Amino acid sequence: MEKFGTARYQKMLNDIGELGVENLFGFLGKVQDTFGYVPREVIEDTARRTGLSPSRIYGALTSYRDFNLKLEGDG
Template identity: 40%
Template sequence: MEKTVLQPKNQLQRELPEEKFQELEEYINSLEEKEGALIAVLHKAQEIFGYLPRDVQLFVARKLGVPGAKVYGVVSFYNYFNDKPPGEVIINICTGTACFVKGADKIMAEFEEKLGIKAGQTTEDGKYTLNAVRCVGACGLAPVVIVGEKVYGRVKVDELDQILAKHERKDAK
């Protein structure tokens, strides 16, 4: 099989290591069936790169033989996929019914105020990404906030400074 690796053409591509493109290409080449594999390939690409910038989306499109618009459509449709680099600390606030009833909207509003961003955005310094997510399956702990891998249950608005401080101290260690 012909081996093609995307060569750096602009500043963005120079920031994306060729080794990562090679790893993704090897994964795609290992697939027995490429038709219908778009979502699986995008999951793998996001695992490798951390997000799905335009150059990665176009690389996937070329390797799978699908239009770039189709890849972009999938990336932009599913909340799981990110086309911008996430912050160092990802804050997910459950907005499912139980969490909403228990005040997730107030928690979201307070995080937005404290961080100066809206849900789905990353702070300018790249420290935090704030996301609204659907039910995380912990309704008995509503409202739920997940910071990185740490789950906080029955969160109250006045606890948000403590939650943020725990993740600041972690970086200082």
């Protein structure tokens, strides 16, 4: 698990090429597996890039057992 950083996140975005609705779920899964959670700024940024609303992404993520919005044990 890595500490969340903008540079690392940018690299992940570059690796995936173009982010769209077609690869968003897989990408968010990678973010979760890399940092241990999906930070708020990632929800906002991916929403901007895909044209979905942040609430839609938030609603989806909170319904899955293996997605976290906070780092576990971080209050």
